[in-house]
Amino acid sequence: MARSIPPASVVASGGAPPVIVVTGMAFEARIARGKGVEVVYAARADLLERALSAALAHGCSGILSFGTAGGLAPELEPGALIVADAVQGPFGRIETNRNWTDRLSAACSGGALRTRFRRGVTAAVSAPLVTAEDKQVLHRTTGALAVDMESHIAGAAAAARGLPFAVCRTIVDPAWRTLPPAATAGLRDDGTTALGPILRELLRQPSQIGALIELAGDARAAKRSLVLARQAMDAGGTLIVDAIAP
Numbered sequence: 558m559a560r561s562i563p564p565a566s567v568v569a570s571g572g573a574p575p576v577i578v579v580t581g582m583a584f585e586a587r588i589a590r591g592k593g594v595e596v597v598y599a600a601r602a603d604l605l606e607r608a609l610s611a612a613l614a615h616g617c618s619g620i621l622s623f624g625t626a627g628g629l630a631p632e633l634e635p636g637a638l639i640v641a642d643a644v645q646g647p648f649g650r651i652e653t654n655r656n657w658t659d660r661l662s663a664a665c666s667g668g669a670l671r672t673r674f675r676r677g678v679t680a681a682v683s684a685p686l687v688t689a690e691d692k693q694v695l696h697r698t699t700g701a702l703a704v705d706m707e708s709h710i711a712g713a714a715a716a717a718r719g720l721p722f723a724v725c726r727t728i729v730d731p732a733w734r735t736l737p738p739a740a741t742a743g744l745r746d747d748g749t750t751a752l753g754p755i756l757r758e759l760l761r762q763p764s765q766i767g768a769l770i771e772l773a774g775d776a777r778a779a780k781r782s783l784v785l786a787r788q789a790m791d792a793g794g795t796l797i798v799d800a801i802a803p
Contacts, residue, residue, distance in 0.1 A: 601747075625729035625779050626729065661725055664789045
């Protein structure tokens with residue numbers, strides 16, 4: 558029997574109109590949630606677009622793409638935090654809102670994030686980049702610092718509606734890292750993770766265990782930076798409606 562795919566999850570909290578935060582994974586959504594924020598997430602593009610459209614129907618003050626990203630610039634370590642000036646992706650180049658981006662940069666470039674912070678162009682793709690070679694090619698052709706699979710969707714929705722758009726992403730797999738098949742085996746369409754497929758992949762090819770352990774360390778660094786960035790956003794008031802220019 559075919560298994561139905563549930564709609565992408567929506568986590569709402571706070572007043573109106575909220576900032577809509579777009580992520581791909583459930584753990585990113587948990588970090589992003591907060592007062593005045595509505596979070597939509599899904600790993601599959603059509604589910605994410607559907608959830609975002611539903612959230613937009615209730616109104617919002619801006620759209621923020623937030624979460625992890627693959628590294629493209631070779632000097633960026635896991636946990637490096639990027640606030641983007643623009644996204645280069647399937648829909649062309651989408652500029653972020655300058656005022657909002659400046660405020661996010663000011664909030665997220667101090668304290669423990671000071672040495673991890675970068676600002677520049679990011680890239681977006683419709684399918685995962687898993688090999689170091691593919692990342693090198695994209696970096697060479699776009700000059701982007703990092704890549705994700707949600708920012709072009711968030712940016713296109715914002716552009717179509719004349720809404721402010723911003724991007725804050727942290728590196729989880731650096732440019733030199735090729736992901737083992739087990740790393741993506743358990744990712745469900747709705748952005749949650751299933752352990753069974755990962756274990757089956759490891760049983761099929763136990764040599765992946767070392768690479769998966771390294772990736773787990775990278776993920777811890779990325780999650781820590783996301784948490785710090787989210788705390789900095791609250792402290793700096795950068796998700797307050799009045800702080801976002803039209």
